Amino acid sequence: MSDKKADILLLLEGTYPYVRGGVSSWVHQIIEGLPHYNFELIFVGGAPEHYGEIQYTLPSNVTKLHVHYLVQEHNTKIKAKHGVKYKKELFEFWQQLQGYFRDSKEPIPTELVKFAFETLAKRDGINEADFLYSESSWQVLAKYYLTYCDESSFIDFFWSYRNLYKPLFKIAEIARELPNVKLIHSISTGYAGILGAGASVIHNTPFLLTEHGIYTKERKIDLIQASWIKESEQSLGKNLNTEMGFIRRMWISFFEQIGRTTYQQADKIISLYEGNRQRQIKDGAAANKSFVVPNGIKTKRFVESLNTRPKTVPMVVGLIGRVVPIKDIKTFIRAIKEVQAELPQIEGWIIGPYEEDPQYYKECQLLVSSLDLDSNIKFTGMQNIAEILPKLGLVALTSISEAQPLVLLEAMAAGVPVLASDVGSCREIIEGATDEDKALGKAGEVVSIASPSETAMQIVTILQDEQTWYQYQKSGLDRVNTYYDESHMFSRYDKLYKDTIAWPE
Numbered sequence: 001m002s003d004k005k006a007d008i009l010l011l012l013e014g015t016y017p018y019v020r021g022g023v024s025s026w027v028h029q030i031i032e033g034l035p036h037y038n039f040e041l042i043f044v045g046g047a048p049e050h051y052g053e054i055q056y057t058l059p060s061n062v063t064k065l066h067v068h069y070l071v072q073e074h075n076t077k078i079k080a081k082h083g084v085k086y087k088k089e090l091f092e093f094w095q096q097l098q099g100y101f102r103d104s105k106e107p108i109p110t111e112l113v114k115f116a117f118e119t120l121a122k123r124d125g126i127n128e129a130d131f132l133y134s135e136s137s138w139q140v141l142a143k144y145y146l147t148y149c150d151e152s153s154f155i156d157f158f159w160s161y162r163n164l165y166k167p168l169f170k171i172a173e174i175a176r177e178l179p180n181v182k183l184i185h186s187i188s189t190g191y192a193g194i195l196g197a198g199a200s201v202i203h204n205t206p207f208l209l210t211e212h213g214i215y216t217k218e219r220k221i222d223l224i225q226a227s228w229i230k231e232s233e234q235s236l237g238k239n240l241n242t243e244m245g246f247i248r249r250m251w252i253s254f255f256e257q258i259g260r261t262t263y264q265q266a267d268k269i270i271s272l273y274e275g276n277r278q279r280q281i282k283d284g285a286a287a288n289k290s291f292v293v294p295n296g297i298k299t300k301r302f303v304e305s306l307n308t309r310p311k312t313v314p315m316v317v318g319l320i321g322r323v324v325p326i327k328d329i330k331t332f333i334r335a336i337k338e339v340q341a342e343l344p345q346i347e348g349w350i351i352g353p354y355e356e357d358p359q360y361y362k363e364c365q366l367l368v369s370s371l372d373l374d375s376n377i378k379f380t381g382m383q384n385i386a387e388i389l390p391k392l393g394l395v396a397l398t399s400i401s402e403a404q405p406l407v408l409l410e411a412m413a414a415g416v417p418v419l420a421s422d423v424g425s426c427r428e429i430i431e432g433a434t435d436e437d438k439a440l441g442k443a444g445e446v447v448s449i450a451s452p453s454e455t456a457m458q459i460v461t462i463l464q465d466e467q468t469w470y471q472y473q474k475s476g477l478d479r480v481n482t483y484y485d486e487s488h489m490f491s492r493y494d495k496l497y498k499d500t501i502a503w504p505e
Contacts, residue, residue: 006040006063008497009181013044013192017056017065022406023187023212024056026295031059033490037497040064040179044171044191047071068174070167070191082135090119090126091136098140098165101257102148102250107264107284108257110201117198120172128169132162152246156230160247164254167191175199182501183208186262189215190255193262200265206500209266210293213403214279216259223251260284267500272404273425274433293496294425296489297409299481301386305414306477309390313469316347317459318392320385320407321399323354323361328421330367331398331452337371338456343463348377351388389414393463399423400449409484412476417469418444419458421451429479437483443476 010016010031016024031039040063045051048069058065093115100108108116119125131137145157171191175198178184185208186196193209200207223229229248244252263269263285270293271277277290317336321327329350336348354361361379368377380388385407389395395411395418402424409429411418420426425433427446432438445458462469 006038006179006181007501008037008183008185009040009042009178011042011044011184011186011192011196013188013190014046015187016043017041017054017058018043018045018051020055026212027187028056028059029486030493031062033486034494034497035061037061038063040181041066042174042178042195043067044174044195045069068170070170086134086136087126087130088136091140093119094126095140098144101254102144103253104257107260110265113198113261113265114201116168117172117175117202121169128166131165131169149246152230156247160229160250164251171195172198175202178203181205183497185210187212189259189262190219191258194258197262197265206267207265208268208270208496208500209262210270211276211280212272214276214283216255216283217279219255220252223248223255268496270496273428275425276403293489293492294484295404295406296484296486297406297413297480299413299485302389302410302413305386305389309415313463313466314391314393315343315345315463316349316392317394317396318349318351318388319396319398320351321397322352322356323350323364323379324357325360326399326401328398328400328450329364331450331455332396333364333367333371333373333377334452335396335398335455335459336377337373338452339459340373340376342460346376349380349392350377351380351383353382354379385410386414389416392416394419394459396455396459397421397426398455402426404429409480412443412480415473415477417462417472417476419455419462420444420446421449422446423449432479433483437479440478440482441475442472443479444472
């Protein structure tokens with residue numbers, strides 16, 4: 001890492017450089033692809049034991065990496081503060097701030113954000129000891145419980161309240177210590193997002209937000225399913241529409257507010273495709289600040305894959321992805337079973353790691369055996385994508401949730417038609433996003449979620465109709481080279497950075 005001053009501060013929650021995945025790969029790609037900017041990295045994680053060694057070699061234009069953890073032991077030697085008048089005025093502000101996290105549909109006003117980030121975790125403000133042990137804090141907590149909590153036990157509420165708000169003190173402390181840069185860029189809402197929002201306010205620095213998925217939506221799904229939240233049995237809901245208990249609603253409301261306030265303070269808000277942009281607007285993002293910048297791939301990497309394809313179409317369908325429930329591997333397996341009736345020689349390759357969810361992997365293996373598909377389906381584990389794509393006649397994606405799956409773009413760049421469930425930006429990638437894009441033609445087919453029969457029917461059609469197969473190949477190559485080469489993404493971000501950065505030194 002160099003001693004140069006950074007231009008851009010990247011805020012990274014639980015991802016790069018410690019965890020591999022799509023978002024981390026994108027961060028590494030952007031840093032390497034824009035070498036004329038210097039980047040400083042802020043990694044925010046839960047507890048240190050959740051992370052291992054750094055997984056990436058940091059590019060030379062990364063000037064520094066700062067690592068912070070939000071879940072740490074507190075100082076048990078801290079003494080309690082007595083008296084209801086202790087920092088009374090500050091705790092009135094705290095109560096006001098808390099109201100926005102509790103049930104407001106409006107973002108936290110900028111002046112209150114400024115107060116929070118200038119006051120929390122300071123000796124003369126509300127420090128962590130004040131929050132945990134002072135009588136003034138106790139009064140606020142007790143009033144919250146007595147006024148708003150309807151069914152949860154006080155013990156459950158007490159610990160949820162502490163765990164919910166305590167990270168804000170660390171976030172405020174990090175924000176005040178951030179280096180002086182020209183632009184703050186967060187890669188999600190959540191804790192990284194509210195850190196960017198607060199830092200932007202107190203340092204008067206431009207703030208850019210890029211969301212790959214929708215953090216608030218994903219966190220809400222996690223919280224609805226979370227077994228660690230204590231609730232009475234009758235208030236437990238298993239989907240977004242059932243009534244939830246007070247503690248669960250309290251957590252969800254907290255993250256909704258973090259997202260809303262992040263959107264408010266961001267100067268520009270980026271999503272990967274129009275569907276997510278509309279979701280951001282629905283969740284509080286201003287339409288005139290939001291833009292779509294699709295991810296891109298290095299299309300040159302797949303030229304050799306295209307050139308080495310066999311002249312006949314392989315009767316092999318590849319699913320490239322992790323063996324986890326969200327990829328709905330079982331629908332792919334059932335689809336191959338139905339294809340087998342029409343094309344007995346069909347092979348289905350499941351290409352990706354299977355260590356993340358051993359139970360689900362085992363269930364998939366059992367399903368393969370129970371359907372008598374042992375000679376038709378194989379789990380290949382991780383593979384070099386550029387090397388395996390020429391061996392495939394079709395790439396299929398049966399996921400129940402995606403943002404912008406790069407495997408579809410990689411397949412198209414290698415001259416392989418694609419088939420995907422109608423999630424995320426799959427339809428835009430396969431059929432085109434704009435009228436001009438759609439005029440290029442389809443690169444494959446879009447099918448319903450969790451539909452083995454529809455998936456099987458399209459697999460048979462594409463693999464048996466050579467004219468259609470080559471038309472899909474041509475459209476895919478035209479689309480990926482025209483709209484999804486990484487050079488387009490680098491150009492868009494270069495302009496966004498130039499337009500947003502505070503250039504005066």
